Amino acid sequence: MAIEPKKKLADLPKAYDPQTVEQRLYRFWEEGGYFIPKIDPNKRPFTISMPPPNVTGALHTGHAITATVEDIMIRYHRMKGEPTLWLPGEDHAGIATQAVVEKQLAKEGTDRHKLGREKFVERTWEWVRQYKHRIQDQHRRLGVSADWTRERFTLDDGLSRAVREVFVRLYEEGLAYRGERIINWCPRCMSAISDLEVEIEDTPAKLYYVRYALEPIAGEAETQYITVATTRPETILGDTAVAVNPRDERYKHLIGRTALLPILNRPIPIIGDDAIETGFGTGAMKVTPFHDPTDFEIGNRHNLPRIQAIDFDATMTAEAGPYAGQDRYECRKNLLADLEKAGLLVKAEEYTIPLGHCQRCGTVIEPLVSRQWFVKMAPLATPALNAVRYGLIKIVPERFTKTYTDWLENIRDWNISRQLWWGHRIPVWYCDNGHMTASREDPTACATCGSTQIEQDPDVLDTWFSSWLWPFSTLGWPDDTPDLRYFYPTSVMETGYDIIFFWVARMVMSGIHFMGTIPFHTIYLHGLVRDEQGRKMSKSLGNVVDPLEIMDKYGTDALRFTLATSSTPGNDMKLVNDRIIGNRNFANKIWNAARFVLAQTDGIGGGIPALEETTPKTLADRWIVSRAHGLIASVTQLMEEYQFGEAGRQIYDFFWSDYCDWYVEIAKVQMQGDEARESTAGILRAVLDLSMRLLHPFMPYVSEEVWQHLYEGEEARPAAALIVAPWPQADLAERNLSAEAEFARLQDIITRIRDARKQMEVEASKRIPVIVAAHGHAASLRAQAPLIEFLARTEPPRIEEQLSAAPEQAIALIADGVEVYLPLAGMIDLAQELARLDAEIVSARGDIERSAKMLENEQFTSRAKPEIVQKEREKLASHQEKLAKLQERRRELGG
RNA sequence: GGGCGGCUAGCUCAGUUGGUUAGAGCACUUGUUUUACACACAAGGGGUCGGGGGUUCGAAUCCCUCGCCGCCCACCA
Numbered sequence: 001m002a003i004e005p006k007k008k009l010a011d012l013p014k015a016y017d018p019q020t021v022e023q024r025l026y027r028f029w030e031e032g033g034y035f036i037p038k039i040d041p042n043k044r045p046f047t048i049s050m051p052p053p054n055v056t057g058a059l060h061t062g063h064a065i066t067a068t069v070e071d072i073m074i075r076y077h078r079m080k081g082e083p084t085l086w087l088p089g090e091d092h093a094g095i096a097t098q099a100v101v102e103k104q105l106a107k108e109g110t111d112r113h114k115l116g117r118e119k120f121v122e123r124t125w126e127w128v129r130q131y132k133h134r135i136q137d138q139h140r141r142l143g144v145s146a147d148w149t150r151e152r153f154t155l156d157d158g159l160s161r162a163v164r165e166v167f168v169r170l171y172e173e174g175l176a177y178r179g180e181r182i183i184n185w186c187p188r189c190m191s192a193i194s195d196l197e198v199e200i201e202d203t204p205a206k207l208y209y210v211r212y213a214l215e216p217i218a219g220e221a222e223t224q225y226i227t228v229a230t231t232r233p234e235t236i237l238g239d240t241a242v243a244v245n246p247r248d249e250r251y252k253h254l255i256g257r258t259a260l261l262p263i264l265n266r267p268i269p270i271i272g273d274d275a276i277e278t279g280f281g282t283g284a285m286k287v288t289p290f291h292d293p294t295d296f297e298i299g300n301r302h303n304l305p306r307i308q309a310i311d312f313d314a315t316m317t318a319e320a321g322p323y324a325g326q327d328r329y330e331c332r333k334n335l336l337a338d339l340e341k342a343g344l345l346v347k348a349e350e351y352t353i354p355l356g357h358c359q360r361c362g363t364v365i366e367p368l369v370s371r372q373w374f375v376k377m378a379p380l381a382t383p384a385l386n387a388v389r390y391g392l393i394k395i396v397p398e399r400f401t402k403t404y405t406d407w408l409e410n411i412r413d414w415n416i417s418r419q420l421w422w423g424h425r426i427p428v429w430y431c432d433n434g435h436m437t438a439s440r441e442d443p444t445a446c447a448t449c450g451s452t453q454i455e456q457d458p459d460v461l462d463t464w465f466s467s468w469l470w471p472f473s474t475l476g477w478p479d480d481t482p483d484l485r486y487f488y489p490t491s492v493m494e495t496g497y498d499i500i501f502f503w504v505a506r507m508v509m510s511g512i513h514f515m516g517t518i519p520f521h522t523i524y525l526h527g528l529v530r531d532e533q534g535r536k537m538s539k540s541l542g543n544v545v546d547p548l549e550i551m552d553k554y555g556t557d558a559l560r561f562t563l564a565t566s567s568t569p570g571n572d573m574k575l576v577n578d579r580i581i582g583n584r585n586f587a588n589k590i591w592n593a594a595r596f597v598l599a600q601t602d603g604i605g606g607g608i609p610a611l612e613e614t615t616p617k618t619l620a621d622r623w624i625v626s627r628a629h630g631l632i633a634s635v636t637q638l639m640e641e642y643q644f645g646e647a648g649r650q651i652y653d654f655f656w657s658d659y660c661d662w663y664v665e666i667a668k669v670q671m672q673g674d675e676a677r678e679s680t681a682g683i684l685r686a687v688l689d690l691s692m693r694l695l696h697p698f699m700p701y702v703s704e705e706v707w708q709h710l711y712e713g714e715e716a717r718p719a720a721a722l723i724v725a726p727w728p729q730a731d732l733a734e735r736n737l738s739a740e741a742e743f744a745r746l747q748d749i750i751t752r753i754r755d756a757r758k759q760m761e762v763e764a765s766k767r768i769p770v771i772v773a774a775h776g777h778a779a780s781l782r783a784q785a786p787l788i789e790f791l792a793r794t795e796p797p798r799i800e801e802q803l804s805a806a807p808e809q810a811i812a813l814i815a816d817g818v819e820v821y822l823p824l825a826g827m828i829d830l831a832q833e834l835a836r837l838d839a840e841i842v843s844a845r846g847d848i849e850r851s852a853k854m855l856e857n858e859q860f861t862s863r864a865k866p867e868i869v870q871k872e873r874e875k876l877a878s879h880q881e882k883l884a885k886l887q888e889r890r891r892e893l894g895g
Numbered sequence: 896g897g898g899c900g901g902c903u904a905g906c907u908c909a910g911u912u913g914g915u916u917a918g919a920g921c922a923c924u925u926g927u928u929u930u931a932c933a934c935a936c937a938a939g940g941g942g943u944c945g946g947g948g949g950u951u952c953g954a955a956u957c958c959c960u961c962g963c964c965g966c967c968c969a970c971c972a
Contacts (some may be wrong), residue, residue, distance in 0.1 A: 014931085015934070016932095016934085054922075127897065200969090230972060231972070232972085276922075280972065281972065285972050295972080296969045366939095367970095400899090403898080406897095406968075410968085455901095497967090534964090554921075566908070571964085572901090582920055587934090588932065588934045589931095589932065592932035592935085593932075595931055595932080598931095641911085645909080646910090649919075661937095668929095754937060755938060758926070759938085765927085847915090850915080851915080859952035864914075868914055
């Protein structure tokens with residue numbers, strides 16, 4: 001079989017162009033089935049459930065970092081040979097999606113009520129079907145190697161069944177209950193929302209002092225008043241008491257009396273309650289049980305009536321008397337004016353209040369009493385707490401463990417009903433006789449009385465009620481499927497730290513409760529992506545960075561590598577354009593190195609050896625092979641420790657500095673002779689190959705493309721594609737530390753010569769003579785002479801152990817125990833050279849002093865580890881040797 | 896009110912069991928059409944590691960304290 005000739009240098013474009021590569025390779029991977037795990041009962045799988053993005057959303061940097069970090073883990077484990085499943089999907093996003101569709105309807109001059117529930121839901125499905133592809137395709141652009149054949153949607157049939165099963169079970173266990181509670185109400189969404197969906201913002205406002213007249217009692221000549229403080233005067237209209245602390249000497253005599261509500265003149269009792277802080281405001285507090293959580297509690301304790309003064313749409317109810325129908329803020333304004341007129345407004349103070357807003361629409365939340373469904377969380381929280389406490393689940397970074405446990409220890413019941421149409425409808429039916437039936441299948445009659453006059457609860461469940469089941473519902477639960485048996489529990493839950501409560505903690509609770517096992521053994525939390533100024537990205541600020549634009553401009557790999565290396569786990573990062581450009585350049589560097597290596601080694605046999613199959617012949621060979629072993633070991637360990645940023649950085653440094661700047665340059669020399677030609681070609685290819693493997697999780701496209709070119713026409717292939725090529729194995733026994741030290745000396749010599757040339761302003765192209773007094777390293781250095789010649793642009797160096805006479809008219813460089821002379825007759829200014837030597841002498845003396853001082857310290861020599869002390873002794877000796885040589889040189893030059 | 900994080904070169908960030916003279920990229924200075932890459936190569940300048948105190952032979956790293964900046968949680972109206 002004819003081996004196709006490798007592509008010549010000229011055949012590949014000079015600059016790496018991501019656009020011509022990415023789509024093609026993604027299709028190649030997806031159509032090749034590489035994203036689909038092969039179930040092997042003898043192997044433990046690696047599984048990640050992808051956090052399902054909102055169907056209506058467009059890809060943003062949050063998705064980009066999630067996708068990047070997860071794909072890094074997925075590709076790494078896949079290359080390690082584990083059956084690897086990354087299960088993707090989307091979330092129906094109840095409120096968000098409904099809001100989008102409602103907005104669309106508004107544009108068409110209609111609304112959901114005119115349309116009716118059924119039509120509205122159908123309309124929303126249409127929208128979803130249309131837009132789901134957008135987020136999928138955008139995810140594909142990021143290179144996510146997820147198994148799209150297993151993709152799920154939170155509102156699909158299977159997951160709806162899971163949701164229903166869970167609800168009914170919770171109901172049967174008494175953990176799902178319906179009750180009249182004070183909840184957070186969004187007057188714009190016209191729905192209850194959970195505590196977590198309220199965003200509190202400190203807002204400058206006013207604290208109004210309002211006095212309430214007391215109903216006169218016998219013998220009271222003048223009207224008495226009691227003054228209360230409030231930030232929401234409109235709630236006065238719903239007051240049903242005034243409360244004071246029973247120990248408050250100023251007021252305790254008033255307990256039991258009756259106050260008259262301003263304007264409405266409704267009589268309300270004055271009560272005593274310990275919740276009242278004597279030090280705040282006047283020490284007397286108005287009580288509005290319907291519209292305030294604290295007041296609700298007080299109302300319960302004292303059996304106060306609840307009066308709804310503010311309606312669900314934030315206008316005033318009939319209870320508000322003259323203000324009925326007014327918007328809550330309009331009412332506030334009018335009421336304040338009226339109070340002022342009546343002389344009841346004592347004063348208004350500047351005051352900052354924590355104001356709750358709807359997470360979705362930003363509308364100010366109105367706390368009010370409503371009948372809703374709740375989940376009793378405390379019984380679910382305890383096992384979830386223990387799972388982390390006893391190490392069954394590890395959180396990375398660890399500090400978030402505290403956030404997690406604090407929340408679970410103080411958990412409150414979860415309001416799960418939403419007054420929306422888009423979502424999982426609550427599977428509860430009510431009959432005429434006031435019975436409830438919760439059922440897995442739609443019932444035809446009341447389970448209690450058999451009445452057929454039943455009606456389903458109109459509400460739907462919180463979006464998170466389906467997401468919290470994600471790790472097992474997506475694998476087929478409640479059915480006992482092969483996928484569920486094989487892939488559950490999943491491995492790592494990777495997401496942003498901002499949804500620990502919303503999602504992560506709840507998944508742990510549901511996993512343990514319904515599956516009997518934790519849903520994942522590791523929680524990895526990444527930080528948030530911010531703009532260049534460190535601000536949160538938001539549409540209103542106009543600072544949203546579009547990942548698609550970045551990928552268009554710089555390529556997916558550049559974006560991914562930047563996201564992976566710009567921060568450490570759990571810490572926020574700024575997405576800085578210069579960094580993206582730098583990583584685009586890295587991709588190009590890789591491309592060009594590969595282009596060169598392919599051309600350079602074209603026609604030379606030996607294939608692409610594994611690192612341990614290479615035959616290092618030269619110092620540089622032994623050095624790069626040793627470094628490569630070290631790199632593999634280090635990167636592998638970092639991957640296991642979730643230190644992806646550091647792993648990426650190490651690959652970058654190795655590839656660019658060690659491989660490109662040194663080894664590839666040296667290979668140009670080594671390839672000229674016959675004796676090292678084939679071995680050098682082998683090492684060039686071997687290191688390129690392993691670099692692409694290590695890099696693949698981070699920069700999948702350029703690495704795969706290069707790898708495919710590398711193996712083009714090769715008969716022996718370790719795999720059909722890099723995406724499934726084996727992760728490189730390190731052998732630390734192959735580390736050659738003496739070769740690394742010897743090579744470091746060579747690098748030192750070369751760098752010093754280059755520096756001296758620059759300082760002496762030697763023309764860049766001019767070759768200069770070099771004489772080396774090697775002091776025991778002559779044999780080794782002679783072998784490297786061609787490298788010095790090539791890399792430092794010198795004439796063939798003359799290398800001796802000792803020099804009978806030191807060269808005159810020469811620059812003297814002391815490099816790692818070796819004297820290097822650059823005879824530059826006519827170019828050297830003696831005074832200048834003396835000054836240079838003096839500066840070096842001063843620096844050497846400083847080094848000696850520092851070392852000597854340490855070693856003279858008996859505390860140091862006796863207490864520090866012996867190897868540290870030994871190292872310090874060697875250092876001192878080397879500095880002293882250097883000083884001696886410098887001083888000798890100075891004497892020779894006379895001075 | 897409680898908790899967490901950040902403060903390291905002009906900028907963006909690394910620095911994980913404490914161990915020389917603290918690193919990278921960008922920016923800056925200087926030079927270079929050297930057998931891939933100017934999205935490059937070579938050389939160089941630049942940091943009292945937020946302040947103070949302590950532990951230690953030795954601290955960017957551990958402890959205490961203060962100061963900014965940011966985030967999370969929390970029913971003082």
